[in-house]
Amino acid sequence: MKKITILISMILSCGLLFSQNLPNINLKNLNGKSVNVQKLTKSKNVKVLAFWATWCVPCINELDAISEVYEDWQDETNVELIAISTDDSRTKKRIRPLVNGKDWTYEILLDDNQDLKRALNITVLPHLLIVKNGEIIYRKTSYTPGSEDEIYEIIQKYTN
Amino acid sequence: MNKILLFLTCIPLGLSLSAQVLDNITIGLESNTVWYNDDSETGDFFDNANNDGDKHIRSNNYLKIDYNFLESFTASVQIESYEPFALLNYSKSYEGTNLGTYSLNYRDSKLNITAGHFYSQFGSGLILRNWEDRQLGINNSLQGGKVVYEPADFVSLTALYGKQRVGFKISDGEVFGFNSELDAGALLDFRETSLGIGLSYVGRKEDTPFVDPTFDELTNLFSGRVDFYQNKFYSNIEYVLKSEDAIKQGGQLSNRFVTGGSAILFNTGYSKSGFGIDATFRRLENMNFFSERNAAGNVFNESSINYIPGLTKQHDYLLTNIFVYQAQSTVNLDTSQSGEIGGQLDLFYKIKKETLLGGKYGTKIALNASYWAGLSGDYIQDNPDAGTLPSYEVELFGFGGKYFSDFSLEIRKKWSPKWRSILYFVNQSYNKKIVEGSGAMITSNIGVIESTHKLGNGKSIRFEAQKLNSDSAKHDWTGGTIEYNLNSKFSVYVNDIYNNGSDSDTEKTHFFNVGGSYTKGATRLGLNYGRQRAGLLCVGGVCRFVAEATGLTANITMSL
Numbered sequence: 097m098k099k100i101t102i103l104i105s106m107i108l109s110c111g112l113l114f115s116q117n118l119p120n121i122n123l124k125n126l127n128g129k130s131v132n133v134q135k136l137t138k139s140k141n142v143k144v145l146a147f148w149a150t151w152c153v154p155c156i157n158e159l160d161a162i163s164e165v166y167e168d169w170q171d172e173t174n175v176e177l178i179a180i181s182t183d184d185s186r187t188k189k190r191i192r193p194l195v196n197g198k199d200w201t202y203e204i205l206l207d208d209n210q211d212l213k214r215a216l217n218i219t220v221l222p223h224l225l226i227v228k229n230g231e232i233i234y235r236k237t238s239y240t241p242g243s244e245d246e247i248y249e250i251i252q253k254y255t256n
Numbered sequence: 257m258n259k260i261l262l263f264l265t266c267i268p269l270g271l272s273l274s275a276q277v278l279d280n281i282t283i284g285l286e287s288n289t290v291w292y293n294d295d296s297e298t299g300d301f302f303d304n305a306n307n308d309g310d311k312h313i314r315s316n317n318y319l320k321i322d323y324n325f326l327e328s329f330t331a332s333v334q335i336e337s338y339e340p341f342a343l344l345n346y347s348k349s350y351e352g353t354n355l356g357t358y359s360l361n362y363r364d365s366k367l368n369i370t371a372g373h374f375y376s377q378f379g380s381g382l383i384l385r386n387w388e389d390r391q392l393g394i395n396n397s398l399q400g401g402k403v404v405y406e407p408a409d410f411v412s413l414t415a416l417y418g419k420q421r422v423g424f425k426i427s428d429g430e431v432f433g434f435n436s437e438l439d440a441g442a443l444l445d446f447r448e449t450s451l452g453i454g455l456s457y458v459g460r461k462e463d464t465p466f467v468d469p470t471f472d473e474l475t476n477l478f479s480g481r482v483d484f485y486q487n488k489f490y491s492n493i494e495y496v497l498k499s500e501d502a503i504k505q506g507g508q509l510s511n512r513f514v515t516g517g518s519a520i521l522f523n524t525g526y527s528k529s530g531f532g533i534d535a536t537f538r539r540l541e542n543m544n545f546f547s548e549r550n551a552a553g554n555v556f557n558e559s560s561i562n563y564i565p566g567l568t569k570q571h572d573y574l575l576t577n578i579f580v581y582q583a584q585s586t587v588n589l590d591t592s593q594s595g596e597i598g599g600q601l602d603l604f605y606k607i608k609k610e611t612l613l614g615g616k617y618g619t620k621i622a623l624n625a626s627y628w629a630g631l632s633g634d635y636i637q638d639n640p641d642a643g644t645l646p647s648y649e650v651e652l653f654g655f656g657g658k659y660f661s662d663f664s665l666e667i668r669k670k671w672s673p674k675w676r677s678i679l680y681f682v683n684q685s686y687n688k689k690i691v692e693g694s695g696a697m698i699t700s701n702i703g704v705i706e707s708t709h710k711l712g713n714g715k716s717i718r719f720e721a722q723k724l725n726s727d728s729a730k731h732d733w734t735g736g737t738i739e740y741n742l743n744s745k746f747s748v749y750v751n752d753i754y755n756n757g758s759d760s761d762t763e764k765t766h767f768f769n770v771g772g773s774y775t776k777g778a779t780r781l782g783l784n785y786g787r788q789r790a791g792l793l794c795v796g797g798v799c800r801f802v803a804e805a806t807g808l809t810a811n812i813t814m815s816l
Contacts, residue, residue: 116816117279119324120363128439128450128485130409151570160620160668184387185380186565189523190602192490193532197604198620209377209387215330217284217320219390219813220780231279235778235815241708241716243744 116232119215123180123205126192131205133212136178138230142251144177145225147207147218150190151183155222156198158239162247163200169248173255180205182213182221228254280324283816286390288809289315290343295787295806297765304803305348306341312807314343318356318390330361332372336424345802346393347556349423357397357421368404373397376416378435378456381563382496382519382543383477386420394557396547397421398431410439420547422558427547429462431561452483460547460561464502471514475501477545477562491524498543503587504552505638505646512638513646515587517542517595532604538567541595541631541650543585553586567600568662569624571682573704574753575722575735578791579686581628581660587648591690592635594648597655598628617670625663630656630690658697661685673710680704700726714743722753730759748772753789761790761804771809782811 118137122130137143146162148155159179162169169175179202181191188208195204207213216225218237224247226234234250236243292312294300302309317337324330337353338346359372375386375397388395400418407413414435420427434457441451456479464473476499483492498517502509518541525534543564544552551559566583584596603623607614633650667679682702688695701724708718720737735753742748752768769786790804 116282117324119282119322119330120328128441128452128483151572153572184565185377185385185563186567187570188380189525189534189536193525193527193534193602193604194622195532196527196529197532197606197622199530199606209375209381209385211375214320214375214388215282215322217282217322217815218778219284219286219815223778223815236775237778237780237813237815238747238773238775240714240741240744240747241710241718242714246714246744 118227118230118232119212121212121215123207123212125206126195126204133205134230137227140229141174141176142254143227144175144247144251145227146177146179146202147182147213147221147223147225148179149181149183149221150187150194152221154239157241158222158224158244159200159202160198161241161244163198163202165244165248166201169251173251175251175255177202178205179203180207180212182207182210184208184210226250226254281816282322283814284318284320285812285814286318287315287812288317288343288390289313289811290805290807290809292344292805292807298787298804298806301805301807303341303344305344305346308341311340314341315339316343316346316350316390328362328364330363331359332361333358342393344805347423347558349425349558350393351423354424356395356424357399366406368402368406370402371400373399373421374402374416374418376402376414376433377563378414378433378458379454379479379481379494380521382494382521383456383458383479383545383562384431384433384435385561385563387563392557395421396558396560399426400431410442412437420559420561422547422551427559429460429547429549429559431547432459432461433457448487450483450485452481454481454483455479456481458545458561460545462548465509466511468511469502470511471500471502475499475545488528489524489526492522494521495519496521496543498545502549503542503646504549505587505589507553509549510638510646512640513587515542515647517544517585519543527604530606530608532602534602535599536567536601537599539595539597539631539653540564540583540585542587543595544587566628567598568626568628568660569600569602569664571664573680573702573706573720573722573735574737574751575702575724575733576664576680576682576704578724578731578733578789579684579688579698579700580691581626581662581686582691584628584630584659584690589635589637589646589648592648592656593630593690594633594635594650595631596628596659597631597653598626598659600624600626615669615671620668622666622668623664625661627661628659630659632656657687657690658685659687659690675710676708678704678706680706696728698726698728698731700724700731714741716741720751726757728757730757730763731755732757745775746772747775778815780811780813782809784809784811 120134222239224236292301320334322332334356336356338350342350357373361370377385386397398418402416405413416433436455438453458477461474479496481494496519500514500516503513520539522537545562546559548559564583564585566581568581587594605621607619609618631650632654635648638646662684664682670676685699704722706720710716718739722735724733733755737751739749750770755762767787767789771784773782785808787806
């Protein structure tokens with residue numbers, strides 16, 4: 097157990113030293129078009145990649161909460177949120193009606209066999225990445241009401 | 257074990273010398289440790305799978321490292337440790353510490369080549385899906401090679417070969433696959449319309465145990481798909497054909513019972529801003545498909561090549577997950593089963609702001625209904641004396657006995673900037689005999705009220721009250737949850753469900769959990785003490801049975 101603790105703390109300390117690049121993976125959008133994740137995020141504007149699923153209640157709560165303030169976020173920082181659904185073929189059908197039914201305006205990408213989720217070593221949902229110039233500058237897991245405000249502070253910090 | 261830990265510790269240390277290298281590494285760590293306790297109410301700890309009652313502390317650990325180099329290459333390893341044994345209810349094939357998966361991948365704009373373990377999915381997965389679910393103890397990746405070739409942006413071709421991962425070993429059976437996807441909409445330069453066509457093949461080759469087999473070593477599955485999307489309307493259809501193969505009856509592979517299978521999947525929907533509707537129909541006939549024929553019916557879902565999820569809504573609350581449907585695709589003449597037929601309907605609607613029902617913030621409504629039944633037809637038992645072979649004859653669109661139905665309504669309402677609530681109602685009918693092997697049809701009504709109150713400074717509190725009434729004297733449940741978020745990092749919760757009915761497995765027992773979590777960035781630590789109810793644990797429409805257990809659980813997940 098002691099060794100596991102040492103191992104974890106070492107990995108943690110390494111993690112503080114670097115910012116990662118996104119993997120070169122293509123995902124489909126809701127219109128069936130292929131989108132390259134690297135190209136999409138190579139931008140001076142901050143991009144938020146939010147990993148979610150239709151069956152994940154905290155994910156829906158987070159995206160619902162952000163959707164209420166999203167217009168203000170975009171006006172002030174030009175940030176773009178890309179909601180990456182990890183739904184498999186069981187619940188994938190529910191994505192389109194759910195997104196429209198909730199009136200979300202995010203771009204939706206489909207990671208239906210979890211290729212991107214696996215490549216980024218994401219284990220729990222919701223999981224959120226803040227990306228600028230193709231580099232991951234912040235990662236966060238789980239959602240509590242109000243934590244979207246902390247996300248926005250980071251977005252503001254990296255704008256310009 | 258110690259050497260591996262030391263080795264793993266050295267990797268990140270050595271790499272920290274070079275930031276260049278670190279920029280291209282991602283690491284995922286997951287650790288789940290349970291200290292199982294003897295429980296005065298539900299009995300002493302005992303692990304039937306390993307016939308062990310002494311090793312109370314168990315730990316499942318996963319470390320995955322991905323390294324991107326020379327722009328186009330990725331090397332990936334996953335090390336897994338189940339010490340001293342895996343957690344309860346995991347397959348015995350996960351034992352000790354070992355290399356779980358490894359792969360080397362090359363990718364450019366046209367080619368994507370993987371050697372080693374890979375995960376692949378053709379279409380909806382009805383004929384092939386490799387995936388990992390650590391909670392369910394599933395990792396059915398293939399070990400071999402895969403090539404994906406995209407000569408133009410409207411066409412994608414995949415060829416693969418491999419043996420399937422089973423615990424830390426690989427299957428005897430071999431899997432061959434070929435997949436083609438054509439974006440006909442892009443090819444024909446449609447502006448507003450998308451039209452996709454997919455054709456796939458999967459073959460499984462395994463030696464037969466019979467001297468004179470009445471079926472081939474190689475079983476073939478074909479899938480054809482059309483995917484259409486225009487403006488607000490979409491529709492897709494898939495047809496699957498499975499060649500003749502031996503059926504397992506009464507736990508034995510039979511040379512006398514050989515038959516094929518098929519699947520039809522149809523989905524259509526319409527959605528616009530504030531409104532969405534989606535309908536699915538599916539018929540399955542003898543669609544079980546494993547890399548080893550004898551794996552059919554295993555409770556751990558090991559060796560499955562295709563993905564057959566239950567198409568019902570995945571509910572979010574404790575009492576809505578007591579009776580969970582599992583897709584039925586197995587042939588069983590004793591219960592006149594050869595598959596299932598049925599469908600599911602989803603409706604989403606947002607009542608606009610500043611209307612009578614919408615109020616200041618609008619109201620969000622989600623409705624789901626599903627119905628599943630057996631295939632109606634004639635089922636003929638094996639009778640060597642009379643010279644009849646086992647067989648069945650089913651109608652294409654005939655609905656047999658009911659297996660499951662579910663109706664649910666969810667209303668989400670924000671009352672003020674600080675208060676929001678969810679009202680949830682479910683009506684379910686569950687054929688316990690079909691899904692679990694014994695019992696009768698149970699019909700239940702479940703109501704849930706959930707409210708979240710923001711207290712400012714990141715503090716918030718959430719309540720859930722749940723009630724389940726059924727037509728059976730055995731099930732009358734009450735449940736509740738309280739969760740308190742101290743800030744965005746610390747969270748504590750307590751929940752409890754209690755059956756006032758006469759069900760001998762669960763009556764008069766509190767299935768409670770108390771726990772807390774700490775989250776910082778992408779690191780989460782969780783600690784939980786509680787009593788787990790025996791029953792089906794389901795993730796993504798795939799279920800396995802878990803035994804009753806009481807204990808202290810610690811989870812660590814980390815992504816770097």
